[in-house]
Every structure is written in C-alpha cells, then in structure tokens.
Amino acid sequence: MGEFLMVHEPGVRVVAFLFVLVAMMIWELAAPRRRLEIPRVIRWTNNLALVVIDTAILRLAFPVLAVGLAGLAAERGWGLFNVIDLPGWLAFVAAILILDLAIYLQHVLFHAVPGLWRLHRMHHADLDFDVTTGLRFHPVEILLSMVIKLAVVGAIGAPAVAVLAFEVILNATSLFNHSNIALPPRVDRVLRLILVTPDMHRVHHSVDPRETNSNYGFSVPWWDRLLGTYVAQPAKGHRGMEIGIDQFRTPRDLWIDRMLVQPLRGPASGHALDPRITTRRDPD
Numbered sequence: 475m476g477e478f479l480m481v482h483e484p485g486v487r488v489v490a491f492l493f494v495l496v497a498m499m500i501w502e503l504a505a506p507r508r509r510l511e512i513p514r515v516i517r518w519t520n521n522l523a524l525v526v527i528d529t530a531i532l533r534l535a536f537p538v539l540a541v542g543l544a545g546l547a548a549e550r551g552w553g554l555f556n557v558i559d560l561p562g563w564l565a566f567v568a569a570i571l572i573l574d575l576a577i578y579l580q581h582v583l584f585h586a587v588p589g590l591w592r593l594h595r596m597h598h599a600d601l602d603f604d605v606t607t608g609l610r611f612h613p614v615e616i617l618l619s620m621v622i623k624l625a626v627v628g629a630i631g632a633p634a635v636a637v638l639a640f641e642v643i644l645n646a647t648s649l650f651n652h653s654n655i656a657l658p659p660r661v662d663r664v665l666r667l668i669l670v671t672p673d674m675h676r677v678h679h680s681v682d683p684r685e686t687n688s689n690y691g692f693s694v695p696w697w698d699r700l701l702g703t704y705v706a707q708p709a710k711g712h713r714g715m716e717i718g719i720d721q722f723r724t725p726r727d728l729w730i731d732r733m734l735v736q737p738l739r740g741p742a743s744g745h746a747l748d749p750r751i752t753t754r755r756d757p758d
C-alpha cells in the first residue's frame with residue numbers, strides 16, 4: 475500500500491484533489507447551507523486561478539518538497555524518527571499528528587503577527603464561504619508554510635508515506651470544511667469530535683474578529699479544544715453571520731490581481747494581538 479502510494483504520488487494527489495473538489499461542488503449545489511452573495515463565476519474563476527499560480531510558484535521555488543525531503547532524510551538518517559527505532563505504524567501516526575499540530579500553530583502565528591496576518595487575511599477576505607475558499611491562499615503564505623513544513627519534516631524525520639498521507643488528508647479536509655453544505659445538526663455534532671466540520675470552520679470566517687481568531691484547526695478539532703481556541707457556533711447563527719473581514723469588501727477585491735497585492739494595502743488591523751478587538755463589543 476505504502477509503496478503503491480509513493481510510486482504513484484503525483485497521480486494520487488491529483489485524483490484525490492479533483493475527486494473531493496468535484497464531490498463538494500455537487501454536494502453544495504444539492505444541499506447548500508447559506509445563500510451565496512457573489513456570483514459563483516467570479517469567485518470560482520479567481521480562486522481556482524490562484525491554485526494554479528500557487529502550485530507553479532511552489533514547484534519553481536523549492537528543489538525538493540516535503541515528501542522528497544522525507545525520503546532524503548530517511549536515506550541519510552536525519553531527524554528523530556530516523557534515529558530512534560519506532561514501530562512503523564507509530565512513526566506514521568505520530569508524524570501526521572505532529573505535522574497537524576505544527577500547521578495549527580502556524581495558523582495561530584499568522585493571525586497573531588501583523589505582518590503575517592497581512593498575507594493570511596487574503597484567505598479571510600473571501601466574501602462567501604464555499605469549497606473554493608479552501609484553496610485561496612496568498613503565494614507568499616504558501617511558500618512560508620512550505621518552509622515551516624520542511625523544517626518539521628526534517629527535524630522529526632517523518633516517514634515519506636506519512637507526509638504524503640498528511641498532505642492528501644489536509645487538502646481533502648480543507649476542501650470539506652470550507653464547503654457550503656448543510657449537515658444535519660446531529661451528524662455535525664458527532665463528526666466534530668474527530669474532524670473539523672464546515673460549521674466549525676465557518677466561525678473562523680466570521681467578520682467578527684473575536685470569531686475570526688478562533689477554530690484554527692484544519693483537520694482534527696482537538697488542538698482548538700485542548701489549547702482553548704474553540705468556539706462552537708457563531709453568535710449570529712450560521713445564516714445571520716457575515717463572512718469576510720472588515721477591509722476589502724467590494725466584489726472587485728475578489729479578482730486575482732487585487733488578491734495578490736492585498737498584503738500591501740491598508741493597515742493590518744484585526745489581527746489576533748490587535749488591542750482594539752479584545753475590547754470591542756457589538757451594540758446588539
């Protein structure tokens with residue numbers, strides 16, 4: 475199984491990505507959670523174009539990506555798991571959990587440091603919340619996030635197959651938990667014990683900064699629960715809440731040229747350490 479995955483790595487990624495993307499798009503059409511405010515054609519075209527740009531930049535910028543580095547580390551004996559002798563399954567599970575925790579902490583960091591928030595807020599500036607929102611990240615954030623991932627993979631000596639599994643899972647869960655799909659409340663309640671559901675992640679896309687700065691997890695909900703950043707539901711309800719951030723609220727801001735220069739525009743207000751938001755109270 476592991477060998478099959480490694481040999482067919484690029485194919486496994488593309489098939490998993492397209493399968494989940496199309497499945498979620500169909501599910502959104504069949505059972506939408508909220509009415510979308512912006513015509514799909516504008517958001518989908520620009521959000522999908524961004525994925526192409528992000529992927530190309532990533533391939534050009536790094537001689538080796540996370541799975542490649544994991545293979546290299548195994549050959550050369552770099553990193554913790556290549557030094558200590560763990561059972562294969564334990565190294566596999568531990569590597570996935572450590573990588574997921576690292577992504578959670580990175581997400582918190584990108585909300586807390588004003589300069590990093592400028593990059594990450596582009597993900598939050600989407601004016602609707604659907605499966606393509608899960609693909610909307612600034613290329614510089616993608617590059618920084620790869621540097622962090624490479625550092626973690628190298629330090630722990632993660633097995634290559636675990637890194638591949640982690641990346642495929644993260645990609646799939648991100649598409650799933652950004653989807654505009656209506657899950658029955660009971661299903662959501664049970665599912666969110668092990669997985670970040672769309673209702674849980676939608677809170678993170680609320681325009682209210684106290685909700686924006688919560689629910690940082692992408693795959694498992696445990697880090698938010700354990701570390702105190704969990705908010706169960708939006709104060710105004712899922713249909714009443716507003717999506718996005720205070721800045722960049724015109725449809726023109728959804729175009730790819732505006733998205734790419736967005737980190738340079740306006741103040742970095744609304745980040746998690748911004749003292750103005752901790753005292754903000756809605757009049758209602």
Ligand SMILES: [Zn+2]
Pocket residue numbers: 581585594597598678
């Ligand atoms: Zn965020």
Ligand SMILES: [Zn+2]
Pocket residue numbers: 597607608652675678679
């Ligand atoms: Zn998101």
